[in-house]
C-alpha cells in the first residue's frame with residue numbers, strides 16, 4: 417500500500433474561517449487522506465476545550481481518520497484584542513529563517529515576497545560540494561539522480577583539500593531510496609545556498625577562511641552558544657543531568673576524558689564493550705554520556721565488573737549540560753564530530769579525539785585534525801572496530817601533545833573573540849539583525 421497523502425490546512429484564525437476549513441478537512445480525512453490542521457494557539461485552545469471526550473473503542477477507531485490539530489502562535493501580544501479580526505492582517509512577517517534542508521519553506525516565502533534567510537547548522541567544509549553538483553553530472557562523475565558513475569577526486573578550490581566521491585553525503589548511504597532522498601535534499605541545499613537572501617552559518621570566519629572566500633554569500637555568526645546567556649534555552653530534548661558539573665569540579669585540572677557522541681551515533685554492543693574497556697585501560701578519569709539508544713540493544717550492557725573497576729574515576733550520565741562543560745578538569749573530548757559539539761569544544765579550548773559516524777562529521781574531523789590541528793583520529797582496525805588499545809594509545813598521545821594543547825587554546829581565543837563586541841561573528845550578526853529591523 418502506498419503512503420497516505422498528507423495535506424496541511426491553514427485557516428485564517430477567526431470562527432467563520434476555521435469552521436468551514438475544519439469541516440472540509442474532516443471530509444478529506446474521511447477519504448483516507450492525512451490532514452494536519454494548523455490553528456493559532458489561541459484558537460486551538462478554544463477548540464480543544466469544546467471537543468467531546470473520546471472514551472469508547474468505536475470512537476478510537478474513528479480517531480484514525482481524525483484531523484490532526486496542531487497550533488502555532490498568532491504573533492499577537494497577550495493583551496491584544498483577538499475579537500478584532502482585522503488585527504492579524506496588520507501583522508507582517510519580515511523574514512523567514514529556515515533550515516536549508518527545508519528549502520521549500522524559503523521558496524514559499526520568496527513567492528510571497530518575504531525575505532528569506534537560511535541557517536545552516538552543520539559543518540561548512542562540505543558546503544562547496546553542493547554548487548559543484550551540475551559540473552559532476554556534466555562531466556559524467558554522477559548521473560542525474562546522484563548515483564556515482566566514476567570515482568575520482570573532486571577539486572573545488574586550490575585552497576580546499578580535494579574531496580573523494582565517497583565523501584558526498586548521499587553516497588555514504590547504502591539504501592538506494594534514502595540515497596535518492598538525500599540527493600534531492602542536497603539539490604535543495606544547493607538551491608538555497610545560491611538563492612536565499614542570507615545564508616547564516618554556525619561557524620567562525622577566521623576558522624573557515626577558504627570556504628568563506630569561495631562562498632562569499634555565507635555569513636558566519638558562530639559559535640552559537642546558549643550557556644553565555646542565562647535566559648537562552650539550548651533546546652535540549654533530554655533533561656540535562658547537572659550532577660556531573662559538581663563531579664567535574666572535584667577532579668584534578670586537565671585529567672578528565674569527556675566522551676560523548678551527540679544524538680545519532682549508534683554502536684554495536686561489541687564496539688560499546690571495546691570503548692568501555694578502552695576507558696578502563698587508559699586509566700584516566702572519564703565522564704561518559706551513555707544516552708538511551710547509544711547501542712543497538714534496548715539497553716547498554718557494560719563488560720563484567722566494569723563499574724567496580726572504574727569506581728571513583730568514571731562518571732556515566734545519560735545526558736549532560738555539554739555546553740557548560742568548560743571546566744579546567746576536562747583534558748580532552750572524545751566525540752563523533754557533530755558540528756555543535758565541534759563548535760562547543762573549540763569554544764572551550766579542548767583537544768579532540770575524533771570518531772565520526774556519518775555525514776558532515778568526516779569533514780568536521782578533517783577541520784579538527786588537518787586544518788586546525790587540535791585533535792587526533794581514532795582509527796578502526798581490520799574488523800572495523802576501534803579497539804581498546806587504540807583508545808588507550810590515542811588518549812595518551814593526545815594528552816602528551818603540547819602543540820595540540822596550545823592550538824586548542826589559540827582557537828578558543830579566536831572563537832570567543834569572534835562573538836565579543838567588534839568580533840567578526842558579532843559584526844555579521846548585528847548586520848543581519850539591523851537589516852531586519854529597518
Ligand SMILES: O=c1ccn([C@@H]2O[C@H](COP(=O)(O)OP(=O)(O)O[C@H]3O[C@H](CO)[C@@H](O)[C@H](O)[C@H]3O)[C@@H](O)[C@H]2O)c(=O)[nH]1
Pocket residue numbers: 537538539652656676677678679680681705734735736737738739753754755756757758760774775776777
Ligand atoms: O550529554 C549531552 C550530549 C550532547 N548535548 C548537546 O547535543 C548537541 C549535539 O549536537 P551535535 O554535536 O551537532 O551532534 P548530533 O546531535 O549528532 O547532530 C546532528 O546535527 C549536526 C548539525 O547539523 C551535524 O553536524 C551532525 O553530524 C548530526 O549528527 C550539542 O549541542 C550538545 O551540547 C547535550 O546537551 N548533552
